Amino acid sequence: xxxxxxxxxxxxxxxxxxxxxxxxxxxxxxxxxxxxxxxxxxxxxxxxxxxxxxxxxxxxxxxxxxxxxxxxxxxxxxxxxxxxxxxxxxxxxxxxxxxxxxxxxxxxxxxxxxxxxxxxxxxxxxxxxxxxxxxxxxxxxxxxxxxxxxxxxxxxxxxxxxxxxxxxxxxxxxxxxxxxxxxxxxxxxxxxxxxxxxxxx
Amino acid sequence: xxxxxxxxxxxxxxxxxxxxxxxxxxxxxxxxxxxxxxxxxxxxxxxxxxxxxxxxxxxxxxxxxxxxxxxxxxxxxxxxxxxxxxxxxxxxxxxxxxxxxxxxxxxxxxxxxxxxxxxxxxxxxxxxxxxxxxxxxxxxxxxxxxxxxxxxxxxxxxxxxxxxxx
Numbered sequence: 001x002x003x004x005x006x007x008x009x010x011x012x013x014x015x016x017x018x019x020x021x022x023x024x025x026x027x028x029x030x031x032x033x034x035x036x037x038x039x040x041x042x043x044x045x046x047x048x049x050x051x052x053x054x055x056x057x058x059x060x061x062x063x064x065x066x067x068x069x070x071x072x073x074x075x076x077x078x079x080x081x082x083x084x085x086x087x088x089x090x091x092x093x094x095x096x097x098x099x100x101x102x103x104x105x106x107x108x109x110x111x112x113x114x115x116x117x118x119x120x121x122x123x124x125x126x127x128x129x130x131x132x133x134x135x136x137x138x139x140x141x142x143x144x145x146x147x148x149x150x151x152x153x154x155x156x157x158x159x160x161x162x163x164x165x166x167x168x169x170x171x172x173x174x175x176x177x178x179x180x181x182x183x184x185x186x187x188x189x190x191x192x193x194x195x196x197x198x199x200x201x
Numbered sequence: 202x203x204x205x206x207x208x209x210x211x212x213x214x215x216x217x218x219x220x221x222x223x224x225x226x227x228x229x230x231x232x233x234x235x236x237x238x239x240x241x242x243x244x245x246x247x248x249x250x251x252x253x254x255x256x257x258x259x260x261x262x263x264x265x266x267x268x269x270x271x272x273x274x275x276x277x278x279x280x281x282x283x284x285x286x287x288x289x290x291x292x293x294x295x296x297x298x299x300x301x302x303x304x305x306x307x308x309x310x311x312x313x314x315x316x317x318x319x320x321x322x323x324x325x326x327x328x329x330x331x332x333x334x335x336x337x338x339x340x341x342x343x344x345x346x347x348x349x350x351x352x353x354x355x356x357x358x359x360x361x362x363x364x365x366x367x
Contacts, residue, residue: 022334029340036341040348048355054305070295077291081284084327088280091263185327189320196316200298201309 021175028179032186035149039190042142043197049138050201060135063126064119066199072115073195076150079108080188083181090164093171099164102177105184106157109150116147139198146194149187156180283326290319 010018050057082104089097120140123129130136160180163169169177268275268282275282294315301308325331330338 025333026336026340029337033340033344036344037348040345040352044348044352044355047352048358051356066295066298070291073291074288077284077287080287080323080327081280084280088264088278182328185323188327189323192316192319192323196294196312200294200312201305 024175024179025182028182032182035186035190038145039142039193042145043193046138046142046198049134050197053134056135060123060128060139061199063128064123064199068115068119068122069195069199072112072119073191075108075112075115076188076191079105079112080185082108083184087174087177087181090169090174090177091171095164095167095169098169098177099161102157102161102164102180106154106161109154109157113147113150113154116143142194143198146187146190149190153180153184153187156183279326283322287319287322290315 082101086098086101086105089095089101123139127133128136128139130140157180160177163176264278264280266276266278268277268279270282294312297308297311297315301311324341330341
């Protein structure tokens with residue numbers, strides 16, 4: 001989106017700027033690729049357990065219920081939508097709009113993590129803890145690592161909001177917003193798989 | 202003085218008067234256009250019309266305010282449409298999980314297929330991989346595929362240890 005195509009009409013300075021943007025975006029995608037590997041290991045760890053112990057997982061599903069986690073899924077999907085609305089706002093040079101939408105994204109992220117804590121407490125009360133249950137380790141580690149990513153995303157969101165208020169972004173320079181967007185949407189994609197594999201199957 | 206010369210003088214006078222009357226219009230003088238029908242024949246100019254050209258900023262990356270979905274035009278941008286589809290699929294997933302609760306074999310491929318379609322939509326539209334460089338796509342797809350193969354391999358390994366025949 002913020003890429004300047006490296007065509008021959010650009011001056012050397014513009015070409016250098018375009019190359020920098022492309023390099024930064026590639027670096028971000030490579031970072032996300034490393035995250036894919038991390039989450040793949042955690043998800044594979046769970047899937048192997050799930051296929052070999054269907055009765056334990058069915059029991060946990062009965063205790064957990066779907067309402068809370070479905071609400072959380074909608075919160076995260078909505079936060080991805082507010083994120084792209086923020087991007088559209090800055091593409092139209094609407095700095096206040098950017099700050100408003102990214103703040104909304106951060107608030108939705110905070111609610112997501114809070115509801116995750118509520119869910120953990122409910123499961124702990126049922127005896128499903130990290131060490132006392134076979135399911136616990138396979139469940140808590142991937143979801144908690146994901147929650148940690150959401151917390152990092154919320155902090156990054158506030159950093160972007162601060163930049164927006166200081167006028168660091170405009171219609172021609174919004175790479176920082178785009179980088180944050182890539183991270184946040186990736187966190188959403190991970191949750192899409194966790195929701196299906198851990199809670200629905 | 203000919204008729205044509207007379208007209209020119211009147212046009213110039215009118216322009217000058219107009220400029221003096223409203224200084225703001227001096228800046229916009231480039232945008233002043235006269236309706237040719239007004240200066241027909243010997244008639245005095247009746248009005249001058251202003252057509253200030255709207256200054257459109259160059260915003261190349263803004264998505265259009267409409268979406269073409271299966272040949273139908275929807276009056277909202279693609280991000281809103283994708284959000285609606287994602288929400289709809291999520292509800293469908295919850296419904297499938299409830300309806301096919303007893304049938305693991307039916308439920309699993311349906312739910313995995315829907316979650317993959319959701320993930321692809323987020324990556325293609327929200328993360329703009331559809332329009333970005335293919336190198337970025339390769340950077341994420343190759344490790345994802347390797348991870349998938351490794352997971353399938355793990356699923357093929359028995360959970361408990363191998364028993365050694367006596």
